[in-house]
Amino acid sequence: KQEVTQIPAALSVPEGENLVLNCSFTDSAIYNLQWFRQDPGKGLTSLLLIQSSQREQTSGRLNASLDKSSGRSTLYIAASQPGDSATYLCAVSGGAQKLVFGQGTRLTINP
Amino acid sequence: GAGVSQSPSNKVTEKGKDVELRCDPISGHTALYWYRQSLGQGLEFLIYFQGNSAPDKSGLPSDRFSAERTGGSVSTLTIQRTQQEDSAVYLCASSLFPGDRGYTFGSGTRLTVV
Numbered sequence: 001k002q003e004v005t006q007i008p009a010a011l012s013v014p015e016g017e018n019l020v021l022n023c024s025f026t027d028s029a030i031y032n033l034q035w036f037r038q039d040p041g042k043g044l045t046s047l048l049l050i051q052s053s054q055r056e057q058t059s060g061r062l063n064a065s066l067d068k069s070s071g072r073s074t075l076y077i078a079a080s081q082p083g084d085s086a087t088y089l090c091a092v093s094g095g096a097q098k099l100v101f102g103q104g105t106r107l108t109i110n111p
Numbered sequence: 112g113a114g115v116s117q118s119p120s121n122k123v124t125e126k127g128k129d130v131e132l133r134c135d136p137i138s139g140h141t142a143l144y145w146y147r148q149s150l151g152q153g154l155e156f157l158i159y160f161q162g163n164s165a166p167d168k169s170g171l172p173s174d175r176f177s178a179e180r181t182g183g184s185v186s187t188l189t190i191q192r193t194q195q196e197d198s199a200v201y202l203c204a205s206s207l208f209p210g211d212r213g214y215t216f217g218s219g220t221r222l223t224v225v
Contacts, residue, residue: 032213034213036216041221042218042219043202043216043217043218043219044216045216046213046214046215091154097142097159097161097166098159098170099144099214100156101146101154102153103152103153
């Protein structure tokens with residue numbers, strides 16, 4: 001059974017810092033990995049999707065990497081801003097066509 | 112439509128009543144998923160539709176929960192005889208083809224059972 005773990009559970013940093021969020025998964029037989037953002041009381045916004053054959057994806061200040069063999073992904077946020085404050089969720093998709101989510105990292109960027 | 116639409120956005124119901132939650136996926140998306148997010152918990156998979164059929168219902172927590180999809184489009188999640196532990200945010204997602212496009216989520220329905 002696939003299990004996804006995100007570390008840390010919560011992170012608070014001053015504005016302007018670069019930061020890394022971690023995601024690990026137990027079964028390396030994944031189809032893709034997706035990072036989402038969730039604001040309080042809202043749904044999920046997709047940030048980056050990495051196919052199993054890819055190593056990384058970039059969008060603006062965000063960069064996500066994937067090391068399938070070791071079961072790890074990182075989300076790098078450059079030059080953090082208060083608007084980046086949210087919960088970040090990592091999810092993997094396997095052959096069952098469903099996403100398995102981590103518990104999320106609650107990120108707070110302090111002005 | 113432009114995005115995944117869910118209704119109602121909020122629902123308060125009395126324990127024991129039945130509720131229906133609706134999801135309108137992105138036009139043309141053949142795959143549709145329901146997830147549940149309880150307070151302080153992660154997202155829990157409920158059911159997956161491919162077209163109108165549900166190849167994976169493994170996440171439905173009890174036989175009080177059922178879902179259907181018609182016309183390869185709108186889906187309804189029905190909870191019968193609601194219990195307080197059913198209180199959660201119910202999220203719907205759709206995908207054109209999961210391997211290529213990833214998933215687009217709706218804003219969810221917040222269900223409160225009192």
